[in-house]
Amino acid sequence: xxxxKALQYFLREALVNLVRGWKVSxxxxxxxxxxxxxxxxxxxxxxxxxASVERWRGETRVxxxxxxxASPDVLRRLAAEAGRAPWVAAAxxxxxxxxxxxxxxxxxxxxxxxxxxxxxxxxxxxxxALRDPGRRPPELRAWLDTWRRRPEVSMVDDDLEWLRQxxxxxxxxxxxxxxxxxxxxxxxxxxxxxxxxxxxxxxxxEIAVLRLVGATEFYIRxxxxxxxxxxxxxxxxxxxxxxxxxxxLLRLRQPNSLVESLLAAQFLSSAQIAFLVLLGGAxxxxxxxxxxxxEAL
Amino acid sequence: xxxxFQVTKRYPGGQTALDRVSFEIARGQFVFLTGASGAGKTSxxxxxxxxxxxxxxxxxxxxxxxxxxxxxxxxYLRRTIGVVFQDFRLIPRKTVFENVTYLPRILGTDGKAQKxxxxxxxxxxxxxxxxxAFPLELSGGEQQRVAIARALINxxxxxxxxxxxxxxxxxxxxxxxxLFLEVNLRGTTVLLATHDRDMIQRVGRRVLTLDxxxxxxxxxxxxxxxxxxxxxxxxxxxxxxxxxxxxxxxxP
Numbered sequence: 352x353x354x355x356k357a358l359q360y361f362l363r364e365a366l367v368n369l370v371r372g373w374k375v376s377x378x379x380x381x382x383x384x385x386x387x388x389x390x391x392x393x394x395x396x397x398x399x400x401x402a403s404v405e406r407w408r409g410e411t412r413v414x415x416x417x418x419x420x421a422s423p424d425v426l427r428r429l430a431a432e433a434g435r436a437p438w439v440a441a442a443x444x445x446x447x448x449x450x451x452x453x454x455x456x457x458x459x460x461x462x463x464x465x466x467x468x469x470x471x472x473x474x475x476x477x478x479x480a481l482r483d484p485g486r487r488p489p490e491l492r493a494w495l496d497t498w499r500r501r502p503e504v505s506m507v508d509d510d511l512e513w514l515r516q517x518x519x520x521x522x523x524x525x526x527x528x529x530x531x532x533x534x535x536x537x538x539x540x541x542x543x544x545x546x547x548x549x550x551x552x553x554x555x556x557e558i559a560v561l562r563l564v565g566a567t568e569f570y571i572r573x574x575x576x577x578x579x580x581x582x583x584x585x586x587x588x589x590x591x592x593x594x595x596x597x598x599x600l601l602r603l604r605q606p607n608s609l610v611e612s613l614l615a616a617q618f619l620s621s622a623q624i625a626f627l628v629l630l631g632g633a634x635x636x637x638x639x640x641x642x643x644x645x646e647a648l
Numbered sequence: 649x650x651x652x653f654q655v656t657k658r659y660p661g662g663q664t665a666l667d668r669v670s671f672e673i674a675r676g677q678f679v680f681l682t683g684a685s686g687a688g689k690t691s692x693x694x695x696x697x698x699x700x701x702x703x704x705x706x707x708x709x710x711x712x713x714x715x716x717x718x719x720x721x722x723x724y725l726r727r728t729i730g731v732v733f734q735d736f737r738l739i740p741r742k743t744v745f746e747n748v749t750y751l752p753r754i755l756g757t758d759g760k761a762q763k764x765x766x767x768x769x770x771x772x773x774x775x776x777x778x779x780x781a782f783p784l785e786l787s788g789g790e791q792q793r794v795a796i797a798r799a800l801i802n803x804x805x806x807x808x809x810x811x812x813x814x815x816x817x818x819x820x821x822x823x824x825x826x827l828f829l830e831v832n833l834r835g836t837t838v839l840l841a842t843h844d845r846d847m848i849q850r851v852g853r854r855v856l857t858l859d860x861x862x863x864x865x866x867x868x869x870x871x872x873x874x875x876x877x878x879x880x881x882x883x884x885x886x887x888x889x890x891x892x893x894x895x896x897x898x899x900p
Contacts, residue, residue, distance in 0.1 A: 356756045557739050563697075564751045564798070565727035567720070 357573060364574035365581050368550050376582060379539070379546040379638070383586025383631050384593065386535030391594045391619065391627050393528020398623075399614045400521035404514050411510035413479040415498055418505045419447075421475055425503055430477045433498075438491050441480040447471035474505060487511055536634050543582055543638025547575050551643065576639045583635020587628035594619070649675040649806065649837045650696060655705035657691050657861075665691035667861040668705070673839060673854075675805075678832040680848050681841040683858035689841040692858070693810050696839070697729045698722045710805060727751065730799030730836075734811040736791045738783040738798075744770070745779040748798045755802075769797040773827055789820035796827055800836075807831055809840045813847070825851065826875050850874070 369376045415433065417426060423446060430444035445453075450473035455462035465472045481491075487509075499507045551558070561571050601615045619627070650673040657666040665688045673679050681689050694700040695707055698714050707714040710728060717725060738747050745766050752762045770776045773793035783791050792812060799807055809828060813821035825840075825847060832838045842848065848855055852871025857864050 353756060360753070556737070557742075560737055560739060560747075560750060561754070562723075563726065563731055563737070564754065565723040565725075566750075566754045567723045570754055 357570065358577075360570075361573040361577035362581070365577035368554075368574065368578050369581060372546075372550055372553070375546045375549060376578075379543045379582045379635070380586045380589065382539040382542040383536075383583055383634055384589045386532055386539045386634075387587055387590035387627050387631050388593055389535055390528055390532025390630075391590055392597070393524055393532065394623060394627075395594060395598065395619055396614050397521045397525035397528065398619065399616050400517065400524065402616060403613055404518045404521065407514055408511070409484055411484045411514060412481065413495065413510070414508040415477040415479065415504055416506040416508065417475045417477070417503055419470070419474055421503050423475075426475045426477070429503060433477050433479055436494060438482050438488075438494075439479055440482045443478045443480075445476045445478055447473055447475045450474070450476060536630075539586070540634050540638040540641065543579050543635050544642035546582070547579050547639045548642040550578060551575055572643050575643055576636060579635040579637075579639025579642075580632050581635070583631040583633065583638075584628055585631070586635070587631025590631065591619075591624050591627050649673055649677070649710060650839065651706075651708040652692075653706045653708075655692075655695065655702045655707060657688075657695065657700065658703050664861050666695075666702070666858075669858075669861075669863045670705075671856055671863060671866055673837060675837055676832070676835050678829065678838045678853045679840070680851075680853055680855045681839060681858065682843060682845065682848060682855060684843060686860075687858040688861040689843075689858055690810055691861075693731075693808050693839070693841055696806070696808060697726055697731055727755075727802065728805045730796075730802075730804035730807040732792070732795050732799050732807070732809040732812045734814040736783070736788075736795045736815075738791055738794055740783050742782075743779065744775065744781050744783065744786070744794050747783065747794055748779075748801055750798065751802045765801050766797075769801040770794075772800060772830075773797045787820075788816055789823060792816060792820075792824055793827065796824070796831075800831060804836060806837045806839070809838070811841055811843070813842065813844065821847065822875070829875065 415429070417429070421429075426444045426446060430442045433439060434442035448471060451465050451471055454465060454473060495507055495509060498504050558571055595618060598615055598618050602611055605611050650671075652669050652671050655666055655669045656664070658664050669688075669692065681692065683689055691700065695702055696709055696714065698717065701715050705715075709725065712725060714725065745763075748766045748769055749762045752765050757765065766779060767776055770779060773796050775790060775793050775797065778786065778790065778794075783794065786794065792815075796812070807828070812828070813824050816824060821844070828838050828840055829851070849869070850871055850873045852869050852874055854866070854868045856866050
């Protein structure tokens with residue numbers, strides 16, 4: 352028998368077994384679906400978070416806040432000094448007065464809050480635009496550390512710091528997702544193995560006949576492997592569909608919201624969907640192989 | 649065709665099923681294997697189609713040393729041996745046609761050729777019209793005939809039967825035995841285990857007698873009332889197909 356014919360036979364027998372034992376097969380498919388749905392959801396959230404981080408990274412800048420006592424001359428001198436660094440595209444001196452005005456323009460309802468105070472309530476600062484905002488080479492980090500140590504400077508605000516923290520959270524989320532999905536997938540593999548073992552048990556009479564008339568082990572086990580693989584693929588496909596449905600629902604319910612822009616700006620890539628489905632197939636196949644290895648057919 | 653050289657089979661509990669058994673069956677012979685229950689008949693048959701291995705001695709089947717062939721080659725040995733059991737071993741959820749065509753399916757024979765083979769095999773056992781029936785819709789004798797058709801579908805070189813009439817009444821037993829004799833007329837070597845001494849006496853042929861695992865008698869007897877037999881010779885086409893399909897190619 353050619354390999355192609357054998358594969359056709361395996362698939363046909365697997366589908367017949369799936370239909371005949373649809374209740375237990377459904378159980379296996381659902382456990383794979385749940386595990387991949389959880390994994391896929393974490394993947395989707397972390398993908399969107401990381402995409403947001405990447406987007407924000409291009410817009411980051413550095414602000415050097417001066418001590419309240421710093422004079423306009425000091426401000427100008429330090430701004431000129433900062434502007435001379437090779438990685439700086441522009442360094443704008445923002446006086447305390449300008450900072451207060453910007454605050455009042457940005458938050459009109461709070462403008463009274465800073466109006467009545469005698470001295471300028473906000474510090475003067477230098478807004479540094481970097482030539483390559485998404486990168487922080489070691490020399491640049493050392494340069495920022497130098498500014499942090501200077502007596503005229505009270506604080507150095509680098510947007511990239513909190514972006515890095517979000518990035519860490521996204522990576523952590525992905526890790527948690529992988530761990531959680533891995534655990535659930537192990538349970539799914541166990542369930543699939545049990546289902547395949549049950550199917551094999553129900554077919555033990557036929558397996559005995561096959562062996563008697565001269566079927567090879569590959570021919571005997573093939574349909575069960577195919578059954579596990581098909582169950583896994585089905586679980587992966589259902590999980591992807593459910594994930595897409597949840598994603599679409601979120602976008603419809605909360606269009607242009609922070610949640611949508613942060614967590615559901617884009618769906619999984621086709622490669623990631625294919626990965627989810629194939630992961631399901633691999634889990635099902637693993638379950639089948641495990642069950643038939645443990646169980647002498 | 650089948651050679652046993654000082655074959656001993658002991659089971660893990662220490663029970664000796666066969667004790668230094670030696671015999672030779674030539675191609676085309678019809679041989680009865682008899683003895684009381686527990687004499688070792690089934691153990692001996694199981695060794696021939698490598699369902700089991702001997703503890704001592706050598707077994708040659710069709711020139712192959714059965715006890716030393718690797719597990720991956722066992723299927724190819726079994727494709728040359730038809731086996732029939734007392735309990736028929738038919739799959740109740742499969743039709744007669746499906747039960748009969750297991751081997752052609754394994755060999756990748758196309759559907760049309762499968763039907764042809766099944767029809768030929770079922771016609772030989774007189775059940776060509778019951779291909780779509782399920783085993784439980786058939787009588788015991790008919791079920792055994794389906795099992796024989798399954799064993800014969802690929803024109804095996806050897807046909808082994810373990811108490812094939814054990815579950816049948818005398819008339820049906822006689823009918824089944826006639827089938828085996830007709831198969832033998834076409835050149836197939838037949839080894840039939842039975843404890844029915846009346847049947848053996850009536851038919852005659854060579855008889856191997858086991859007692860407590862030892863071969864105590866090997867004699868040719870003349871039948872008192874052998875049945876009249878008729879069987880066409882195998883066609884050249886069928887024989888060629890058989891040889892090609894049971895070889896050891898890339899069959900998965």
